[in-house]
Amino acid sequence: MMIKKWFALALVMAVAVPGLARAEGPFITVASTTSTQNSGLFKDILPKFTAESGIEVRVVAVGTGQAIRLAAKGDADVLFVHHRPSEEKFVADGLGVARLDVMYNDFVVIGPDADPAGIKGLTDAVQAFTKIAEKKAIFASRGDDSGTNKKELGLWKLAGVDVKTVSGSWYRETGSGMGATLNAASGMSAYTLSDRGTWLSFKNRKGIRLLAEGDARLFNPYGVILVNAAKHPHIKTAEGQAFIDWLVSEAGQQAISDYQVGGKQLFFANAKAPGSS
Secondary structure, rough: OOOHHHHHHHHHHHHHHHHHHOOOOEEEEEOOOOOHHHHHHHHHHHHHHHHHHOOOOEEEEEOOHHHHHHOOOOOOEEEEOOHHHHHHHHHOOOOEEEEEEEEEEEEEEEEEEOOOOOOOOOHHHHHHHHHHHHHHHEEEEOOOOHHHHHHHHHHHHHHOOOOHHHHHEEEEEEOOOOOHHHHHHHHHOOEEEHHHHHHHOOOOOOOOOEEEEHHHHEEEEEEEEEEEEOHHHHHHHHHHHHHHHHHHHHHHHHHHHHEOOOOOOOOEEEOOOOOOO
16 A cells, blocks of 8 residues: 555656656757847757757857856856857857857848838948938837847947937837847837848838848857856866757758748858858
């Protein structure tokens, strides 16, 4: 009778707490950007890596700045973001082992159908931003220290616009990810800067459209870095390196290149490109 009671209790515990029923498999934590998540890329490629390696990838998708801070504290095994100067500093500071190119796309300027600033068709992003400021047209900024936000602030600087002085007027900071900021732009009939991947996979395009693109300054490279176990001994170096090796391998690069939305390629693999690190 006692054995039956213990068996019944064990069965209940196994159902209620799945982790007790089987040993947890290997996993890594990747601090990455909202664009890799919102675009659907991770949902598409990560199961392929897991099927090949047996390693689960748990993603913390935040702005690049926050992702870097998480990795710097040892709260992630791998950093996968898109602001190269910040990535190189992360490695130079000894927080990461090395930076490797993985893929790229570009940024695009989104705006209202009415286009009050008259930027439709422009291929000069700084000119587009200058016209938006001159018209005092509403601009929705992520304002979250993400890679996209850093790029946007750099463009305002090139345009000679100090957005701090106009924050809260025509320049509005959402403090949110790319998808939420595009929703805000739709709701406010505002302009914004988006990575192309998120824009192509974005569904709520009511009242907004792609207006300006093609400037070389809108190039958007993504890099991957293994967090340095010398700084944080608990980092899963072997598993994290296995993920990085897969991303830059022929299989990983092909998976990235194959990912499309509506027949359009969102990211372009470049781990083997000339000059890649």
